[in-house]
Amino acid sequence: MLDLAITAFTLAFLTLGFRRPFLWVLAYLYIDILTPQKISWSLLAALPISLIAFLLAFGGWLVLDDKRDTRFTLRQALIVALLAYCGITTTIAEFPVEAAEKWSWVWKALLFAIFLPLTLRTRLRFEAVVTTIVLTVGAILITGGIKTAAGGGGYGTLRTFVPDNAGIYEGSTLSTVAIMIIPLIWWVARHTTLFPKGKLVTLFAAALTFAALLIPIGTQTRTGLLCIALLVVLSLRAVRHRFLYLGAAGALVLAAIPFLPESYTKRMSTIENHQSDQSASTRVAVWLWTLDYVRDHPFGGGFDAYRGNSLLVPTVKEIGPKNNVTLVTEYHVEKGRAYHSAYFEMLGEQGYFGFALWAWIQLLGVWQMERLRRRWRDRKAPDTAWIAPLANALQISQIVYFLGAVFIGVAFQPVMFMIIGLQCGLWSYARRIEAPVATPVIGARPQLQVTAG
Numbered sequence: 001m002l003d004l005a006i007t008a009f010t011l012a013f014l015t016l017g018f019r020r021p022f023l024w025v026l027a028y029l030y031i032d033i034l035t036p037q038k039i040s041w042s043l044l045a046a047l048p049i050s051l052i053a054f055l056l057a058f059g060g061w062l063v064l065d066d067k068r069d070t071r072f073t074l075r076q077a078l079i080v081a082l083l084a085y086c087g088i089t090t091t092i093a094e095f096p097v098e099a100a101e102k103w104s105w106v107w108k109a110l111l112f113a114i115f116l117p118l119t120l121r122t123r124l125r126f127e128a129v130v131t132t133i134v135l136t137v138g139a140i141l142i143t144g145g146i147k148t149a150a151g152g153g154g155y156g157t158l159r160t161f162v163p164d165n166a167g168i169y170e171g172s173t174l175s176t177v178a179i180m181i182i183p184l185i186w187w188v189a190r191h192t193t194l195f196p197k198g199k200l201v202t203l204f205a206a207a208l209t210f211a212a213l214l215i216p217i218g219t220q221t222r223t224g225l226l227c228i229a230l231l232v233v234l235s236l237r238a239v240r241h242r243f244l245y246l247g248a249a250g251a252l253v254l255a256a257i258p259f260l261p262e263s264y265t266k267r268m269s270t271i272e273n274h275q276s277d278q279s280a281s282t283r284v285a286v287w288l289w290t291l292d293y294v295r296d297h298p299f300g301g302g303f304d305a306y307r308g309n310s311l312l313v314p315t316v317k318e319i320g321p322k323n324n325v326t327l328v329t330e331y332h333v334e335k336g337r338a339y340h341s342a343y344f345e346m347l348g349e350q351g352y353f354g355f356a357l358w359a360w361i362q363l364l365g366v367w368q369m370e371r372l373r374r375r376w377r378d379r380k381a382p383d384t385a386w387i388a389p390l391a392n393a394l395q396i397s398q399i400v401y402f403l404g405a406v407f408i409g410v411a412f413q414p415v416m417f418m419i420i421g422l423q424c425g426l427w428s429y430a431r432r433i434e435a436p437v438a439t440p441v442i443g444a445r446p447q448l449q450v451t452a453g
Contacts, residue, residue: 002039003039003040003041003042006036006039006040006044007036007040007042007043007044010027010030010031010036010044010049011043013026013027013030014027014052014053014056017056017060021056021060021061021064021065022060022061022065022119022125022128024053024056024057024060025057025060025061025116025119025129026128026129026132027053027056027057028050028053028054028056028057028112029129029132029133029136029418030132030136031049031050031053032050032053032108032109032112032167032414032418033133033136033137033140033167033168033414033415033418034136034139034140034161035050035161035162035166035167035169036049037049037050038161038162038164038166039161039162050108051108054108054112057115057119058115061115061118061119065119066121067118069121069432070118070121071117071428071431071432072118073117073424073427073428074364075361075364075365075368075420075423075424075427076113076114076117076424078357078360078361078364079110079113079114079361079417079420080114081357082110082354082357082358082361083107083110083111083114085350085353085354085357086103086106086107086110086303086350086354087103087107089299089300089301089302089303089349089350089351089354090103090302090303092302093301093302093303093304093305094301094302094305094307094308095302095303095304095305095307095308096302098303098304098307099302099303099304102303102304102412103303105414106303106412108414109412109413109414109417110412110417112414112417112418112421113417113418113420113421113424114421115421116129116418116421116422116424116425117421117422117424117425117428119425120422120425120426120428120429121429123193123383123386124193124194126386126390126422126425126426126429127188127191127192127193127194128194129418129422130184130187130188130192130390130422131188131192131194133181133184133415133418134181134184134185134188134208137168137177137178137181137415138181138185138208138211139161140160140161140168140169140174141178141181141208141211141212141215142208142211143160143161144158144160144174144178144211144214144215144218144219145210145211145212145214145215145218146211147159147160147218148214148215148217148218149214158171158215158218158219160174167414168413168415170408171219171220171221172219172221172223172224172404172407172408173404173408173410173413174215174219175215175216175219175221175223175224175227175404176223176224176227176400176401176403176404176405176408176410177413177415178211178212178213178215178216178224179212179213179215179216179224179227179228179231179400179404180227180231180396180397180398180400180401180404180419181212181397182209182212182231183231183235183392183393183394183396183397184393184394184397185205185208185209185212186205186209186393187386187389187390187393188205189201189202189204189205190389191385191386191389191390213228216228222407223403223404223407223408224404226403226404226407227400227403227404230399230400230403231396231400232246232249234396234399234400235396237392238392281313281314282311282313282334282337282340283340283341283407285311285312285313285334285337286306286309286311286337286338286339286340286341286344287339287341287344289309289311290306290339290344290347290348291344291347293305293309293348294347294348294351294352297351298351298352298353299350299351299352299353299354300347300348300349300350300351300354301348301349302349303349304349305348305349306336306337306338306339306348307336308336309334309335309336309337310333310334310335311333311334311335311337312332312333313332313333313334338409339409340407340408340409341405341406341407341408341409342405342406342408342409342410342411342413343355343405343406343411345409345411346358346359346411349411358411361420362398362402362420365394365395365398365420365423366395366398366399368423368427369391369392369394369395369398369423369426370391370395372387372388372391372426372427372430373388373391373392373395374388375388375430376388376391376430384433387426387429387430390422390426391426394419394422394423394426397419398416398419398420398423401413401416401419
């Protein structure tokens with residue numbers, strides 16, 4: 001039944017694009033996030049549905065869309081440079097077969113981030129893109145949240161639509177995406193014109209937020225817990241009654257602790273002492289190996305270069321009763337261990353130059369969204385009041401990603417590059433619609449002001 005429903009919905013989505021070509025852009029977002037071809041076992045599984053949606057989206061824009069307001073930003077040019085550079089390192093990768101497999105989806109994520117801003121000409125399109133991302137991710141969060149509430153979670157065992165770690169379905173990745181999407185959930189609830197605002201919309205946003213907060217518990221990932229703490233701190237900027245907000249957040253945490261499974265609290269306790277946890281110790285060992293590797297390979301080793309590592313990983317264990325504990329260090333040999341960090345992933349695979357390009361793209365987004373937030377926060381007109389809140393939501397989402405990316409290899413995560421595409425589009429849109437303010441000259445006759453773009 002699920003296969004039939006998801007196949008019918010996906011094909012209907014694509015068919016509607018022949019009437020409204022922009023729907024193909026939304027269809028690609030839906031397909032790339034949810035990966036219905038991995039859920040289906042019949043027609044969708046046999047078709048390159050993601051590539052079809054991508055070609056339809058690009059072709060529809062190229063042939064049918066209005067391009068008068070199209071602008072190309074600096075960040076899009078930087079993504080083009082990163083795309084080209086990654087293509088070059090793929091041809092000389094140390095593990096060419098594995099590198100080609102990763103390249104097969106990385107190029108689409110980068111190219112779509114370049115393409116998406118070109119389609120965002122109106123407020124309605126921004127709303128449609130953000131809402132599609134929120135609801136598609138939300139479908140996964142609702143499924144995971146229900147299973148967590150029913151006691152079906154666990155480290156590496158929470159299953160939603162897809163049983164493997166493809167896309168955002170890996171536990172730590174899903175936890176990070178779940179928390180970083182919360183600001184966008186509330187932007188949609190407060191500012192969208194796609195559906196009437198009311199108590200039902202607010203209730204759904206609250207329920208979806210609750211489901212998102214359950215995901216780090218269901219996956220039992222330390223990354224998600226840290227992302228929640230950071231989101232609480234970042235949200236203080238937009239909260240009127242900060243002490244009340246912090247008090248309510250603290251009370252909620254204290255009330256939730258007795259209901260948390262013992263396996264979750266035990267795993268979270270390893271945050272303060274990573275040496276007692278082999279997976280955390282392996283991470284540190286991989287990071288040190290990557291620093292040594294990039295010194296000898298300044299241009300990186302191409303995608304999946306980590307497969308060449310061999311590590312001696314120390315772990316510290318406590319032996320004996322509590323009043324007479326002996327610390328014993330044990331060593332384990334690990335080979336071909338992944339980076340478990342987007343930053344070291346970029347360093348090891350793309351070298352110093354690739355890392356610098358990627359970091360420039362990311363940090364420029366934080367700066368641009370801050371400029372937009374400050375410049376537009378006092379605009380109260382209905383047609384512009386949504387810009388500053390969206391810039392703020394996109395900025396917070398990106399900063400939460402920065403923290404999650406410390407512990408997981410998500411340097412090319414498609415959802416993050418969708419956020420980057422939205423940022424580029426919002427930056428271009430705001431600059432286009434903003435009329436230049438002329439400096440008044442004493443004695444000069446009034447002049448007609450012309451809006452840029």
